[in-house]
Amino acid sequence: MDSFADRTKRRLHDELLDAAYDAIVAGGYDGLRMAEVARRTGVSRQTVYNEFSDKWGLLQAVTTRETERFLLQVNAALAEAPDPIAGLQAAVERALALAGENPLVKAMLGQPGSDQASQLLTTRGQQLLEVSHQALDAHVREHWPEVPPEDATSCIDIALRVVLSHIITPGPPPSAVAVQLARVLSPFLVQSRRQ
Numbered sequence: 001m002d003s004f005a006d007r008t009k010r011r012l013h014d015e016l017l018d019a020a021y022d023a024i025v026a027g028g029y030d031g032l033r034m035a036e037v038a039r040r041t042g043v044s045r046q047t048v049y050n051e052f053s054d055k056w057g058l059l060q061a062v063t064t065r066e067t068e069r070f071l072l073q074v075n076a077a078l079a080e081a082p083d084p085i086a087g088l089q090a091a092v093e094r095a096l097a098l099a100g101e102n103p104l105v106k107a108m109l110g111q112p113g114s115d116q117a118s119q120l121l122t123t124r125g126q127q128l129l130e131v132s133h134q135a136l137d138a139h140v141r142e143h144w145p146e147v148p149p150e151d152a153t154s155c156i157d158i159a160l161r162v163v164l165s166h167i168i169t170p171g172p173p174p175s176a177v178a179v180q181l182a183r184v185l186s187p188f189l190v191q192s193r194r195q
Helices: 004-027 034-041 045-052 055-080 084-101 103-110 114-120 126-143 149-168 174-194
Strands: none
Touching (some): 004 055, 034 055, 084 126, 084 174
């Protein structure tokens, strides 16, 4: 059982992330101020710095938490699918639809400072890719163990990179992208299932 101190620290961490999320959605990365996050949560600015080191660390923590929440819904789409190909299509469609509606994604791509914040989806997006890849890979291995691990890894990597590309530069509707990606990767997955 967690101690009172652990529960209090976790609650403070979540409240700081909530306040930072609200600040980013309202004013983009440029609107994220450590002092404002501290004020909204009733702590000192030094407490925010102690928890996240700096503004970039706070942005990364908010993005990681949002990614984990996002992945719960994407994994739900995978779980509803009868096979890896249908799962891929459902997960891609759900991911793109969610991203298109997500206030944090919109703020990171379109608010003041988006050139910096969007780096978490592009040039500095390794952490986001790793968190996403681990969660999706675990799901595929659990639900479709017949897919060889190296094939699952390749398909997940390709799908994640295509999804990120479409989040950053939207194109066709999510359903069309999902169908296209499933069509491209399905021979790979079908071949894997036959071996």
